[in-house]
Amino acid sequence: MSSPRSVASLSHGTGKRTLQQQRSEAVQEEKKKQPWAVGKNAALFAFFVVVLPTVMILAGVSHTPAAAATRLGWTMLGTFTARGAVQKRAEENNRCDTSVGRWVREPSVPAYTAATCPTLPDSKNCRKYGKDPGHLYWRWRPDGGCDLPRPSPARFLAAVRGKRLAFIGDSLARNQMESLLCLLSQAEAPTKVSADDDGVREWRFPAHGFTLMAITTRFLARAEEVLGGDGRPTASFDVHLDAPDPVWASRHLRELDYAVFSTGNWFFRVNYFSEGGRRVACSGCSGDADAGELADFGVAHAVRRVVRAALEATARCGSCKRGLVAFVRTYTPSHFEHGSWFDGGYCNRTRPLEEDEAPSWDQSIGWDVRRAQIEEVTSARKTTTTTRFEVLDVTKAMMLRADGHPGRHYDKRSAGGGANDCLHWCIPGPIDMWNDVLLHKIAETASPPATNLR
Numbered sequence: 001m002s003s004p005r006s007v008a009s010l011s012h013g014t015g016k017r018t019l020q021q022q023r024s025e026a027v028q029e030e031k032k033k034q035p036w037a038v039g040k041n042a043a044l045f046a047f048f049v050v051v052l053p054t055v056m057i058l059a060g061v062s063h064t065p066a067a068a069a070t071r072l073g074w075t076m077l078g079t080f081t082a083r084g085a086v087q088k089r090a091e092e093n094n095r096c097d098t099s100v101g102r103w104v105r106e107p108s109v110p111a112y113t114a115a116t117c118p119t120l121p122d123s124k125n126c127r128k129y130g131k132d133p134g135h136l137y138w139r140w141r142p143d144g145g146c147d148l149p150r151p152s153p154a155r156f157l158a159a160v161r162g163k164r165l166a167f168i169g170d171s172l173a174r175n176q177m178e179s180l181l182c183l184l185s186q187a188e189a190p191t192k193v194s195a196d197d198d199g200v201r202e203w204r205f206p207a208h209g210f211t212l213m214a215i216t217t218r219f220l221a222r223a224e225e226v227l228g229g230d231g232r233p234t235a236s237f238d239v240h241l242d243a244p245d246p247v248w249a250s251r252h253l254r255e256l257d258y259a260v261f262s263t264g265n266w267f268f269r270v271n272y273f274s275e276g277g278r279r280v281a282c283s284g285c286s287g288d289a290d291a292g293e294l295a296d297f298g299v300a301h302a303v304r305r306v307v308r309a310a311l312e313a314t315a316r317c318g319s320c321k322r323g324l325v326a327f328v329r330t331y332t333p334s335h336f337e338h339g340s341w342f343d344g345g346y347c348n349r350t351r352p353l354e355e356d357e358a359p360s361w362d363q364s365i366g367w368d369v370r371r372a373q374i375e376e377v378t379s380a381r382k383t384t385t386t387t388r389f390e391v392l393d394v395t396k397a398m399m400l401r402a403d404g405h406p407g408r409h410y411d412k413r414s415a416g417g418g419a420n421d422c423l424h425w426c427i428p429g430p431i432d433m434w435n436d437v438l439l440h441k442i443a444e445t446a447s448p449p450a451t452n453l454r
């Protein structure tokens with residue numbers, strides 16, 4: 001699996017403008033999250049500029065020029081909205097936006113080590129295979145003065161006591177689970193519940209009644225390998241955009257308190273898309289004989305459709321727990337340079353990219369994928385009051401971490417000879433930050449403690 005469009009190989013752009021764009025985007029998102037704020041201002045406007053002057057005129061104060069009343073209205077409206085802005089700024093400070101920020105050097109010890117994490121898989125154990133440990137000593141500092149503290153394992157476990165959390169997605173979802181297992185192992189040793197038969201892994205922390213799962217689904221939707229003329233599977237998939245993968249949707253969703261959806265990297269190959277059982281589009285297929293008249297959706301649009309279907313299925317899930325919180329973890333790119341997974345690409349940088357070393361990050365397909373994912377969460381929020389939808393927006397942070405992959409320093413037994421892994425993340429490593437954000441959000445959305453569990 002590979003996505004050769006590495007951020008480092010993109011053409012140049014202007015970093016300053018793009019940051020501003022991103023900020024205004026964040027402001028837009030904030031507005032969407034708080035429609036009441038806009039509605040309240042509109043109501044105040046209507047009252048002071050339209051209703052109040054009208055009432056004054058009708059009440060016989062007709063000698064008062066309407067203009068004066070209107071002026072009064074404007075003044076009072078100004079006072080109210082200024083107060084609203086102050087209050088809103090305070091709220092924004094409380095709701096720390098962890099999606100924008102920068103990596104700062106932090107000469108402290110990593111969150112954990114291989115010695116404290118017996119479950120750490122060899123393929124991500126970068127130190128063991130000789131990787132320079134430089135990638136461990138960076139911390140993501142969000143802009144705007146808010147802090148993203150590293151959660152203590154005990155605090156995390158206390159917050160999820162009695163709950164069940166699943167990472168639902170491809171091998172990067174599993175990667176996040178592996179990071180969380182290592183983090184939590186310091187407080188309690190997990191026990192493995194299920195073998196990896198149907199792509200579902202399950203661990204329990206018995207003293208806390210907490211269950212952690214990784215459910216493998218490459219596309220979130222049902223997908224089959226496309227067979228070639230010789231009857232053998234090709235590299236392409238037929239993805240059923242409107243059909244959530246039953247491995248999570250039918251079997252496990254109803255058990256969950258927290259679902260963390262992610263997808264993206266498998267869309268960067270030639271794929272075909274079906275709706276209602278009929279092929280309707282493709283991605284990357286132009287010039288392909290099989291494609292015929294099919295429209296090329298492109299990666300971001302295809303991801304949008306499967307995320308929408310997943311969130312709709314979650315919102316509609318009648319048998320799901322009340323208070324289910326569904327997260328979408330946004331797309332993270334690979335960092336192959338001078339090639340891809342299959343033809344000698346590598347990633348041997350030893351420090352995070354500076355913003356101007358990843359100049360057009362916000363014009364990349366990966367950024368479009370992120371935007372589509374966030375927009376779908378925003379729309380899903382409007383459809384339900386029982387499920388909470390949240391975003392783990394890690395795209396920008398991870399775009400800069402070209403140094404955080406196993407690269408050539410991973411277990412050669414599984415490498416099939418020579419390939420570099422510039423897609424998954426070392427643990428310990430920058431992926432630990434995804435779980436810092438996760439706990440931050442879980443604490444933020446904390447519902448009253450569940451009483452019916454355990």
Ligand SMILES: *[C@@H]1O[C@H](CO)[C@@H](O)[C@H](O)[C@H]1NC(C)=O
Nearest residue numbers: 337338346347348349350351
């Ligand atoms: C990365 O690998 C390339 C090709 O082998 C080499 O030229 C370069 O010096 C390496 N960079 C680092 C930082 O090791």
